[in-house]
Amino acid sequence: MSKPLIVITGPTASGKTRRAVSLARAIGAEIISADSRQVYRGMDLGTGKDMEEYGDIPVHLIDICPAGYKYNLYEFLRDFETAKADIESRGKRVILCGGTGLYVESVLKGLRLPEVPENPELRRSLEGKSLDELTSMLSEMKTLHNVTDVDTAKRAIRAIEIQTYYAAHPDAARQAEPHPLTDAVVIGVDIDRESRRRRITERLHSRLEAGMIDEVRHLLQSGIPAADLIYYGLEYKFLTLYLTGALTRDEMVGGLEIAIHQFAKRQMTWFRGMEHRGFPIHWLAYDLTDDRFTAEAMKLI
Incomplete structure (x- = not known):
């Protein structure tokens, strides 16, 4: 036992x-x-x-x-x-x-979840929607997800993709009971x-001093697309935006700090x-x- x-x-x-x-x-x-x-x-x-x-x-x-x-x-x-x-x-x-x-x-x-394949047509139909719009769609579906772990549009689209698959495949949904x-x-x-x-x-601030910016810079230089790092949210989203010139350092630090506080509140x-x-x-x-x-x-x- x-x-x-x-x-x-x-x-x-x-x-x-x-x-x-x-x-x-x-x-x-x-x-x-x-x-x-x-x-x-x-x-x-x-x-x-x-x-x-x-x-x-x-x-x-x-x-x-x-x-x-x-x-x-x-x-x-x-x-x-x-x-x-x-x-x-x-x-x-x-x-x-x-x-x-x-x-x-x-x-x-x-x-016990079955594996859910990608749905290119659904993904294309959701492209361009804001995170708020996607989160609202997700909240209307019968789902375990909420906004805690969905802080980028790509993550929200994947969550919608999973729930759409279950709706079309009742047997798979039953496996997930x-x-x-x-x-x-x-x-x-x-x-x-x-x-x-x-x-x-x-x-x-301790992690920034310890080299967190260099960590993300190395990931970008290793060939990982910026969009893939942004997908991970929080530190990787804001540091990638800074390193690609979309944010100043002050905007990155201030925005990231707010985002982590908001994340903790969602947790x-x-x-x-x-x-x-x-x-x-x-x-x-x-x-x-x-x-x-x-x-x-x-x-x-």
Whole structure:
């Protein structure tokens, strides 16, 4: 009999990774990342991988795709199940850690998605529509998606493409019916709004000083189209626009900071929605010591 899945989640800059590592070390667990952008190789500072934080704790689903690729929910669920089975086969506990609410909730819902092919005709019909228009269309469809992980038009078009496919293929939609996990423990890192905003601002400037602009410049020079980097949103969107001359440095920094704050707010909206949809989250304060956080988490599990 497998042990309950442990999830550690929360908004960006709340310190999830450090907490997951501390808990993993205490209970003999390995970590599976639930971050939709940390799957890409060479996208390190912009996605906040902070690999040094893991130390001797194995982490899965980071650096598994080349930059420029468009990893999707179907692939994540497939790869999560593979990693989970591998970890459990070695007698280890599993901690799912990350802030991509769509990924976390899909695992908790027990979704098994069929692969959805591209629909060129649909994509052509949606070209030119604004992100607001696409998001509005998406909100009217029967979908798990919301605007949390859809911050560019291309991502919104892909989400619409998936839902359109399900509408035309009822058998595929039935395969995607959820089978919720009954033995998962979800722990959220609770951080107040002002502390979150301060940490986001400090982290952004720290990463810029550490070479985040050079990271994106290298990705562009390696042949990855600007449009593909813009697709990833946030840091890669704003830094690409700066490097291609569409924004000044001040516009890039100011716009990016606002966008990350807005992203964190959308994450919290998603987590509150998860609780309303029947997935309780046990919130623990972000400023607990590692030992105290781990002790409280162990009581919950």
